[in-house]
Amino acid sequence: MTTTSAPQRQARPEVELDRVTIRFAGDSGDGMQLTGSQFTRTTAVFGNDVSTLPDFPAEIRAPAGSLPGVSGFQLSFSSADIFTPGDQPDVLVAMNPAALKTNLIDLPAGGALIVNEDAFTPANLAKAGYDSNPLRDGSLKAYNVFEIPISTLNARALEGLDMTAKQVDLTKNFFALGLMFWLYERSMEPTVEWIDDKFSKRPVIAEANRRALKAGYAFGETTELFHTQYRVAPARLAPGTYRNITGNEATALGFVTAAQLAQRPLFYGSYPITPASDILHSLSSYKQFGVRTFQAEDEIAAIGAAIGASYGGALGLTGTSGPGLALKSEALNLAVMVELPLVVVDVQRAGPSTGMPTKTEQADLLQSVFGRNGDSPVPVVAPATPGECFDMAIEAWRIALRHMTPVVYLSDGFLATGAEPWRIPDLADLPDLRVANADDPATFRPYDRDPETLARPWAVPGTPGLEHRIGGLEKADISGNVSYDPENHHRMTMLRQEKVARVAATIPALEVSGPASGDLLLLGWGSTFGALHSAALRLQAAGYSVAHAHLRYLNPLPANTGEVLGNYRRVLVPEINTGQLRLLLRARYLLPVEGYNKVRGKPFKISEIEDHARALLEAS
């Protein structure tokens, strides 16, 4: 952040920036997630490209002022296309000492640090483990520090309202938000509308939040603390109508859309689990689309009910996160055996076991591909960005319906809670997902197969003359009767493998961004897209022969995957796990694919990928 030396009111200079990254950090009771999402919304409507990374503790309210209780929200916005929420903030807003302590490490020297100096009390400093006040001991001199008595100024702005001191204090996040709106020339209007709507039945609270927001904005305008305002011009996005969307929102919308495209009812069985619960919340508010949601007694009941619904001819869907997928594996295998369409959403989080529920990871890939007894092939798809969650939800159903198979849809915590502008699709451009039920008693055989897709017929109860029995025991080819015949088991095992292999016939080829052959291919999957893509662009700009490709289909892989890998001298697979895709690629293609693996519960930074790739390129 640059500053000018001669502060002058009215004629404050504006600095034009391409990209700004802001991090709001405070106590988990300070409303940082709300502050961040309001800034995101306003920024998206303004027309910047934007990408976000909420970072919050699993505890709903850890002790106030404590280090584990710190909640953060980082967002990056730009006048150009951006793909990540930024490696490091340009501006850190720290609402208390604990937030400063846990976040300062990411702020580069010279970065702007806005602190609520009122919160730097001896008690709060002690809770954060500070021996001396960092605002006074000179330890922050590398940064551009703005000490603002946010609590005091905010309380003054709210004087005269019939509120307790505690209620008043809860609005201080909007003071900080108002200040940031001023600093980056954003309109307060979308947030004022949100306040009016949210607190329509509580006029005093609405007034308090409006006053807090406007007081923060006015403070920026009148104080001489800030010498500069910043402009980030709107981005040039592809033409269309846009909205801001998180991965979980896009996932839920994708499934409702898939059901409409298939002209069948959607049934969603789920057990509450972070970070997948928002999908249940969204879908249970879509009853006008006939969506039937079921909060099950456990993960197993959730998938069991989804299988029951699919058996009845609906789109049976279940969603969970890593530990829940482990619980669902037996029932998922039942769906493999009875060959019913089913989609299982896994919003991955850091494991093993309970792990770090609110932190992101990509370590359920092998669980999804292999984590069941027996030879149990299941197609696996993975969106790469929050907006793409919509498309891949539809894709998951396209595959499930076309091949009569369960499909695993792998999202993760970063995609689920991260947001980006999303171009709203035209419904006419979406695929037709309709499939027919079996209805002819003369030709119906439960395990007969479509010659092209190897799908068996979907014979739903209620269809006269098609009464038949299915189950988890091995089925005789064609008749579907229970069979222990050795040759039949071999044949059925191979048929199940082949059916899933044939999914590759209708999935798009793996596309490469950058040179079609060269020194290095960065290959990824899932939410690492932004970091990999940005790193590849930077390396290309620096003259390196580097390309980027991203897999949305993990099982089966696109048919040209081996060919693409073979076009580069080296292939680097960065993953937020210890090398799961790398293992699959090495096994499948017998190529010395290399890994770059970090598991810290955080997304990759662009610079990490860039630096690692550069080192590889220079070493070879």
Added chain:
Amino acid sequence: MSDPRTTAADGPSLSAENAAVIQLTRKDFVSDQEVRWCPGCGDYSILAQTQKTMPDFGVPREKMVFISGIGCSGRLPYYMNTYGFHSIHGRAPTLATGLKAARPDLMVWVITGDGDALSIGGNHVLHTMRRNVDVKVVMFNNRIYGLTKGQASPTSELGKRTKSSPDGTIDHPVMPLSIALAAEATFVARSVDTHTEHLQATLERAGYHRGSAFVEVLQNCNIFNDGAYREFTDREVREDRMLVLEHGKPMIFGKDRDRGIRLDGLHPEVVQLGGGVTEADLLVHDEEAEDPYLAYMLSRMWWPEYPVPVGVFRNVERPTHDELLTSQIEAVIAQRGPGDLANLLRSGDTWSVP
């Protein structure tokens, strides 16, 4: 399904009139699969009584679904010429719940056993009952794991010596009907595999109940737990050692109809009629009582302290899970109109890029 988005909200239409029109017989419900239980197993009788009872509902075969878990009981769907789903251990109620939620028009039966329903699947029985999912759960209780060749089950008597408990079990058994009642089941009944007429009548009552029905069938496993109930179910002793519950009637039992159940404080006691004790002193069965106290008390009675009660313990009305689910959807559509996908995708703040 014709238009699955408007799946019939009403449950299957059950009636004796329909039955007279459809005119199905037991044979229509016999599948082409060879029955493979051990010779002499009580399951044969349960299968036969089930096949005999199905025509009474007036529901066409294609609208009936039998879903089972794992265990000897789990094979029953293969032998029914209806839709059938032999699922995984303990989870049949979950499949049934999802199926009924998506397809309220079907009549769904869950076939399970004491291990399947009360051990590995205990959680699902509990929640299926409390939700009043419109499924008929028939639990074969042989007090043993038969398919895995003879380990103790959650209903095995304390101290029972089995392959897995050579020195006797140390796990206190549960009473299945007490559990069903505690789980808020709206229909709770018990019958015996070999009491064919009573079993048919009980299955028929369960089938006509709207909501969750839980039927315990005392079933003999002649290989691993032979004679588990012989002491009170054998022809010669059953009238003296079992109590046939009838709604609105005093609780009388015995070959000579000379004994009854009277309340002594909070406890039932067996009394001899005569000598000052009359029918008026006896408890009168009320299966429709809103509170479950009487039914729970009956569910605890067991030979030799008491005659073992059979029949319908509880039969009350409550809205079913699928009715409530469907009515919420209908209410939202009535209020907001059917969903418009293009509008949904555009909800929230939007902006245009030219």
